[in-house]
Amino acid sequence: MNARALLTRHNLLLAALVVFLLVLPSLATPFFVNFVMTQTLILGLAAATIVFLAKYGGMTSLAQYLLFGIAGFMFGNAAQEAGARGLNLGWHPWASVGFAIVVTTAVAFVLGAIASRTSGIYFLMLTLVYAVIGYFVFAQIVEISGPGGITSIQRPDVLGPPVRLYYAGIVLSSLAYLGFRAVGRTAFGLALQGVRDDPTRMASLGFNVMLHRTLAFTLAGFVAGLGGLLNVWWNGQIDPASISIGPTLILLIIAVIGGIASFEGAWLGAFVYVLVFTYLRDLPLIDRIGITEARFNTVIGVIVLAIMVLSPEGLTGIVRRLRRRPSARPDTTPEPTTGGSPSVRKTEKEFGVTRS
Template structure:
């Protein structure tokens, strides 16, 4: 099958998935939609920024959950009125949204500019340092949070019913997915992939390597900031513990579970993580084998280990391999039914006349 045919089939499958997700509130329980699927869309949106940076720029970032939290903290500081923790600016909800996104994007630009000249393990460790610093900033500066965090955060009236927050997450997820995929075919996206593959050669051709990496990190910060707003509206509160090292690593694990080279894997990994986290404790006799809620991280670790052994490309890699195995017998059967490919033969004209 041609690449064009594969892309068409892929798009049709994704369109069918979106249709199912649009109809899901009328097909599933309110708990499944408003807890499992809304959380899946939020975490998937954040994990997609890790995939974007790794896939196009070759940068594995551990700072995405920090930016995720910055958006939530800034919204809480701007939207809440006097009497609550934080700055208590008391702004209109949508003005607070704009403020949170601008601050998150600016922070992403500054952090990206600092980290843009590092690569590999050095970039990974620097972004981990960002996450640690961010945790202590919000834990120790009581004017913007303090250890208790910010509570009683209300979502805008437009998103009042929980199902609307689900649809908002679905809309942003679709836009982020299509936007990231389209970006890879633009001049900027192609140059970014060139920087990923050979930064020295790209620099010699006149491309500003550091600027491309900085802009990619900034774009990822903008998108993860949108996810951070959805998260703080879904939770109704945010505290420094929610952006500590644990959640930071969990977001990376989600991307790895789904497949860090596949945008679809971001949401697939998030779905598996939320599903296990929500329903593992309810499995019959699960406590008889020593699996309790306190050992959830161990279970996740075993799942990640099993997936990495079976397929370093994550669940999407496993799906692609299974699909390939199913297609081979069908292709072989089609060749057999048509007599197989015709052998290469010269015509009589090519032989220069009638064969003897």
């Protein structure tokens, strides 16, 4: 089966999955749809931003959950009226949505501009510092986070019934998935992949390495902000503890479980995590032991370890191996020896660069 046929089959399977999700409310219980699946879509949307930065930019970010939370805090401050916790601006819900997205995207741009000067482990640690600083900012400045958080947050009327929030999650997840894949095929996406593989060579070709990384981080922050809005509408409240280091690392774990090199893995990892978090206590004997937060984290750690041993590429890697035909032969075509990584050569071809 050639690559085009595989791509067509892959797209058909994804389209069938979307159709199944659309009809799921008529097949499953309201609890499964409005709790398990809605939370899966929200966390998957946030985890997809980690995958985007790692897959195309070679940047593993721990700041995505902070941006996720900033959107929630900004919406709560803008939409809540007098008497509530926070700034109590009392704006129209959709004006509050615009305010939250603009602030989150602007913060992502600033943080990305700083982090773009680093790479590898230094980028990872710097984004971890962002997450720590963000937590303490909201924990200590009660004027914007409220004493104990912002509560009684109402979502827009059009999203009143819980199932509508589920459908909104499907729409935004689908748009993010298609959008991220489309970006990877644009001139910007190809240049970003070249920066990922060989930033020195890309800089010598005239590409602004830091600008590409900054813009990628900004785009990821924008999508994380959308997920943060869904999350605050789903929870109805937000507090500093919800953006602490624990949830920040959980989001990375979700991406790793599903496969950090695959967009599908973001939602697959989120689904597995939510399933374990929701139903683990109902398993035989487990309910007698009692699952505390520490024990639950231990179980998640064991699951991640088992998946990494079986497949460093996460669950999507396991799925690919199961779908692969035993008779399929690996491609033995040698790589060109003209120098540079495949993505850099593809970028050069896209922009009409000739080698000396």
